[in-house]
Amino acid sequence: MLRRLHALPGLVLALGLIVTAVTGAALSVQPALDRLAAPAIPFAASVADLAAQVSARHPGLSAIRQRADGSITVAFDDGGARGVERVDPATGAGLGPYQVSRTTRFITDLHRSFLAGDAGRAAAGIGALAMLALSVSGAALLARRLGGARALLRPIRGTPAQRWHGELGRLAVAGLLLSSLTGLWMSAGTFGLILETPAITPAVTPSGGTPAPVGTLAALKAVPLQDLRELGFPDPSDPTDVFTLRTAAGESLVDAATGVTLAVTPATMVDRVNDVIRTLHTGRGAWMLALVLGLASTAVPVLAATGLVLWARRRAARPRIAANVPARRADTVILVGSEGNSTWGFATNLHAALTAAGHLVHTAAMNEVSAAHLGAQRLLVLTATYGEGAAPASAHHFLARLARLPGRPPAAVLGFGDRNFPRFCRFAQEVADALDARGCPRLLPMKRVDRRSPQEFAQWGRDLGAALGHDLELSHVAEPPKTTPLVLAGRELYGEAVGTPVAILRFQAPQEPRTGAPGRLPAFEAGDLVGIVPPGDAMPRFYSLASSTRDGVLEICVRLRAGGLCSTFLHGLAPGGTINAFIRENPAFRPAQGRAPLILIGAGAGIGPLAGFVRANAAGRPVHLYWGGRSAASDFLYAHELAQHLAEKRLTSLRTAFSRDPEGGAYVQDRIAADAPRLRELVRQGAQILVCGGRDMAEAVTRALDPVVRPLGLDLPTLKSCGRYVEDVY
Numbered sequence: 001m002l003r004r005l006h007a008l009p010g011l012v013l014a015l016g017l018i019v020t021a022v023t024g025a026a027l028s029v030q031p032a033l034d035r036l037a038a039p040a041i042p043f044a045a046s047v048a049d050l051a052a053q054v055s056a057r058h059p060g061l062s063a064i065r066q067r068a069d070g071s072i073t074v075a076f077d078d079g080g081a082r083g084v085e086r087v088d089p090a091t092g093a094g095l096g097p098y099q100v101s102r103t104t105r106f107i108t109d110l111h112r113s114f115l116a117g118d119a120g121r122a123a124a125g126i127g128a129l130a131m132l133a134l135s136v137s138g139a140a141l142l143a144r145r146l147g148g149a150r151a152l153l154r155p156i157r158g159t160p161a162q163r164w165h166g167e168l169g170r171l172a173v174a175g176l177l178l179s180s181l182t183g184l185w186m187s188a189g190t191f192g193l194i195l196e197t198p199a200i201t202p203a204v205t206p207s208g209g210t211p212a213p214v215g216t217l218a219a220l221k222a223v224p225l226q227d228l229r230e231l232g233f234p235d236p237s238d239p240t241d242v243f244t245l246r247t248a249a250g251e252s253l254v255d256a257a258t259g260v261t262l263a264v265t266p267a268t269m270v271d272r273v274n275d276v277i278r279t280l281h282t283g284r285g286a287w288m289l290a291l292v293l294g295l296a297s298t299a300v301p302v303l304a305a306t307g308l309v310l311w312a313r314r315r316a317a318r319p320r321i322a323a324n325v326p327a328r329r330a331d332t333v334i335l336v337g338s339e340g341n342s343t344w345g346f347a348t349n350l351h352a353a354l355t356a357a358g359h360l361v362h363t364a365a366m367n368e369v370s371a372a373h374l375g376a377q378r379l380l381v382l383t384a385t386y387g388e389g390a391a392p393a394s395a396h397h398f399l400a401r402l403a404r405l406p407g408r409p410p411a412a413v414l415g416f417g418d419r420n421f422p423r424f425c426r427f428a429q430e431v432a433d434a435l436d437a438r439g440c441p442r443l444l445p446m447k448r449v450d451r452r453s454p455q456e457f458a459q460w461g462r463d464l465g466a467a468l469g470h471d472l473e474l475s476h477v478a479e480p481p482k483t484t485p486l487v488l489a490g491r492e493l494y495g496e497a498v499g500t501p502v503a504i505l506r507f508q509a510p511q512e513p514r515t516g517a518p519g520r521l522p523a524f525e526a527g528d529l530v531g532i533v534p535p536g537d538a539m540p541r542f543y544s545l546a547s548s549t550r551d552g553v554l555e556i557c558v559r560l561r562a563g564g565l566c567s568t569f570l571h572g573l574a575p576g577g578t579i580n581a582f583i584r585e586n587p588a589f590r591p592a593q594g595r596a597p598l599i600l601i602g603a604g605a606g607i608g609p610l611a612g613f614v615r616a617n618a619a620g621r622p623v624h625l626y627w628g629g630r631s632a633a634s635d636f637l638y639a640h641e642l643a644q645h646l647a648e649k650r651l652t653s654l655r656t657a658f659s660r661d662p663e664g665g666a667y668v669q670d671r672i673a674a675d676a677p678r679l680r681e682l683v684r685q686g687a688q689i690l691v692c693g694g695r696d697m698a699e700a701v702t703r704a705l706d707p708v709v710r711p712l713g714l715d716l717p718t719l720k721s722c723g724r725y726v727e728d729v730y
């Protein structure tokens, strides 16, 4: 919804918005130029002083005006000559005729009304509304992507279009919000939508005496020239006419003979608000603000172009489902839970096969579940599992929404997962349980597909066909993810002597073939995952990254596993050898922003991302590392680097535990238990705990940490729920 609210006005009104923004940016330079050109108004000068000086040159003076840019102009009709002239506020000397250049007038008209009169003015108003919607929804989308409003200043990662769009958007958003809000107000004023109290000219009785010299009139002497908006002169042929003096405070009528103020009409609240809004929008009289707003406007064409690229890419990536019957007419609804998109491929295949068998099929993301979906004759749910058995992106809201909707269609759930994860297809199981609990009859028992197995999928199709009373042949082979080649630049081997060989592998992008220049690594942070596809296999294996792109290498720690296809391949790789890899973001496993202490806990190869976090800690935030290995002599990974980090204060303290230490082995959880008071104090200070390594270690660590945090009135689920306890466990 938020994304649609962002994309729709952007696409429909892009051209108009670009015109408004570019003309606005061009106009924004004017106040600075005016400011350079306009002579300063002397502090002590009064309206009467200037009126006397100018009327000496122009006997037919009809008005003196201070323009928004601070310059003073006078209108006169001296019998033979008439016109509008700029004058020096200090001396009243003429500075030449006042005129707005044709170009400025053209740009202003284009900005206000697209040169199309009232219809154009209305379009400009709609444009301001669209810009407001785009600014608000854009900021909300960015906050969601970066992990909340507090994370809005975090580095933005992704494709160049994503980064340009996000970086420019957040730089420009305040200016665009201000311009669109004030523009909207001014538009509403143009169309009379802002209620104004009508100005009533008070009835006055002028003295009717002989007009005194203007320089002597007390009411005009009392007003500093700086405060003048406009002074209207009386008609010389009408002895009862008066001076009209306008300032920010309101309008007063001044007797031409006595110089007495006859009546005052104070400025209304709306007048004052209009004044402020006009200054905020045009920057007239506030040239620095004008330039800031102008700069924000220049971002709009780039935002429009990059936004278009992002929208087109998302559309192209969206699974294309032929003959997607509207949900209300469908007899069969397929709901899909996916993060990496591969489950959509299976769903598309199922959709096509069921349609070919004569069903009316509707397919949608699980997050979109609605009453119409639950009103169908049958519901088929295909979902992947992520993290610690959690929902994938397109199913995050499913269970909560399901609970609020009516309907109990017969249902079947097919889980997609990986048997190597301890919570194999856990989310699919949760969905099946929720459907059972609400009383949906089971069309089929819940089934699991391991690592996108085409055979298991086809078998489930046959079972489903049997339940539906017809043949159903499903055949789908998941596309391998798009990979990039990386070259092994260096390796260090540890732990052979103690039976746990672990290699630190550093990869670089291949050199440009023609120029020999170093290639560019993809964008990643320490803690993200790299998927590596071993030769002769379609299934990627994931490793946690120990470096970020800024380090210039992609670094991982790989433990050799008996019979492991990928770890054997990686341990056998010689420098210069190539792998095919892709990055998968892992934003959940990352140090939180701020200066609160970090407690990093790991064992074995789990030190990889933790070492990466320490390396990135140039600001010297308090970081305490607990790590367990087997032998200090054989598998103390990163020993030298960590010693250097301690000296440079990137690392505050290091506690190691070696299980095969000849002087009595210990595990990382033993160090935690021994350090309980110190750790408790760190948690009390708001520390975040990040754990990386094998499952058994992680469980032992939770058992050791529980008594540490209990006396603070905390527990690990609570810390987990607010992101202060995060795990990357395998």
Ligand SMILES: Cc1cc2nc3c(=O)[nH]c(=O)nc-3n(C[C@H](O)[C@H](O)[C@H](O)COP(=O)(O)O)c2cc1C
Binding pocket: 337, 338, 339, 340, 341, 342, 343, 344, 384, 385, 386, 387, 388, 389, 390, 392, 416, 417, 418, 419, 421, 422, 423, 424, 425, 426, 451, 452, 529, 542, 584
């Ligand atoms: C970071 C990550 C975590 C995963 N966690 C689990 C898990 O806990 N349980 C499981 O069965 N599968 C897990 N998987 C495997 C995916 O569920 C499986 O690859 C699925 O086919 C992906 O489908 P998708 O491409 O539609 O998202 C995980 C995969 C990744 C990359």
